[in-house]
Amino acid sequence: MSTIQVPNPTDPELAQRLVLDLLDPDLRGHALAELRKKREMFPDLAPLLWHSFGTIIVLLQEIIVVYPVLSPPTLSLLASSRVCNALALLQCVASHPETRSHFLKAHIPLYLCSFLENTSKTRPFEYLRLTSLGVIGALVKAEGTEVINFLLQYEFVPLCLHAMAVGSELSKTVATFIIEKIVLDDAGLGYICATADRFFAVGTALAGMVTSMDDKPSPRLLKHIIHCYLRITDNPRGLEALQTCLPTTLTDGTFNNLTKDDPTMQQWLQELLVKVRSGKMGGLPPPVHGHMPRV
Numbered sequence: 476m477s478t479i480q481v482p483n484p485t486d487p488e489l490a491q492r493l494v495l496d497l498l499d500p501d502l503r504g505h506a507l508a509e510l511r512k513k514r515e516m517f518p519d520l521a522p523l524l525w526h527s528f529g530t531i532i533v534l535l536q537e538i539i540v541v542y543p544v545l546s547p548p549t550l551s552l553l554a555s556s557r558v559c560n561a562l563a564l565l566q567c568v569a570s571h572p573e574t575r576s577h578f579l580k581a582h583i584p585l586y587l588c589s590f591l592e593n594t595s596k597t598r599p600f601e602y603l604r605l606t607s608l609g610v611i612g613a614l615v616k617a618e619g620t621e622v623i624n625f626l627l628q629y630e631f632v633p634l635c636l637h638a639m640a641v642g643s644e645l646s647k648t649v650a651t652f653i654i655e656k657i658v659l660d661d662a663g664l665g666y667i668c669a670t671a672d673r674f675f676a677v678g679t680a681l682a683g684m685v686t687s688m689d690d691k692p693s694p695r696l697l698k699h700i701i702h703c704y705l706r707i708t709d710n711p712r713g714l715e716a717l718q719t720c721l722p723t724t725l726t727d728g729t730f731n732n733l734t735k736d737d738p739t740m741q742q743w744l745q746e747l748l749v750k751v752r753s754g755k756m757g758g759l760p761p762p763v764h765g766h767m768p769r770v
Contacts, residue, residue, distance in 0.1 A: 510564055521573065537560075552599045562607060566606075575614065601646065611653055632673075648695055664710050697734070698739070714754065
């Protein structure tokens with residue numbers, strides 16, 4: 476009796492076949508969805524995507540094709556899902572140590588700027604915003620100066636602040652994680668505190684999210700916010716400014732219920748309050764605990 480051979484989902488040849496299918500317009504949609512679904516099964520998927528002839532061009536074409544429907548905002552959910560599949564594969568390339576630098580040198584993150592600039596809060600656009608932030612979040616997890624310098628040079632800080640203002644809770648969390656990683660770098664902290672306008676923009680975004688937690692508390696988001704504030708106090712200008720503009724809800728015990736089960740967040744908040752009240756800067760910033768929210 477014959478038996479049907481079920482393909483091994485971790486078979487490298489399966490990944491190669493799916494990548495080849497990306498070159499065929501008739502097979503591309505299915506290949507994008509399958510590669511996104513199975514991307515964690517293939518540890519060498521990123522190099523395969525990068526070095527395969529024409530593959531990155533195909534992924535960029537999937538991004539560019541939706542530009543015309545960004546304004547006016549007429550992006551469908553189906554189209555959003557397809558471009559997000561392509562973005563998820565680019566996130567894979569951005570996160571891999573072998574391809575990350577190539578990804579930056581090719582300036583591929585710039586293709587995402589239009590997605591991060593949109594103001595629509597509908598589901599297709601929010602899905603697009605969140606997945607685009609996931610690509611940038613994958614880059615900053617590497618903690619390299621190359622990544623931070625790129626994001627500063629090409630003005631990704633304002634794009635993240637915009638996402639913090641208009642995005643869903645998860646988009647706000649990923650965007651704040653990115654800002655957190657930027658300010659933990661000396662160049663990033665210096666950039667944000669270099670001018671009053673930059674500091675005001677970051678401070679306004681952080682304070683706005685703190686205020687929004689009166690209606691919808693989020694311990695994970697609050698932790699990132701507190702860590703951003705704490706790191707800003709390591710800059711003399713930042714510390715001086717926070718002495719007058721730190722949200723009162725961070726100082727009056729409003730969020731005690733959110734911090735009580737997280738010793739690290741409690742410690743960061745206590746350090747923040749001590750430094751702001753005393754006007755004295757501390758030593759090196761504590762490391763980021765946990766991981767970027769999955770998108």
